[in-house]
Amino acid sequence: MTIDHAAVRPSWDCVVCDQTWPCDPARESLRGEMPLPELATYMWSRLDEAVFDLPPTPSAVLFERFLKWTR
Template sequence: MLTAARPSWDCVACGQTWPCDPAREELRSDMDLVELAIYMWDRLDEAVSDLSPNPPAELFERFLKWTR
């Protein structure tokens, strides 16, 4: 599974910001849309605490927008 390295939230496989394109494809094929949204909400929550006190404003878009 293509996961994120914490606390940087870069992909462990390719080093791009997670979820990279292959990670998104993998997640989409592993889960239905509801499961995926819940999973990504949880990851977003973790990322916000890892990247605090200044989490990037685009995190919501990065983690959730592509799931819809």
């Protein structure tokens, strides 16, 4: 899997457009690369990593950012 709009840790901003990751281009690319269950699992793993890098953030905000769009 290769996406141009990748996350830079520990900020979890996009390396290309400097928006919060997953940015819209990353979401579009990821949707095209894997089926929904695999995408949701992949994004859950990214959320799990981001929790340790990002400042304390409400779980609802992280859910919106990393998982809700995968439905």
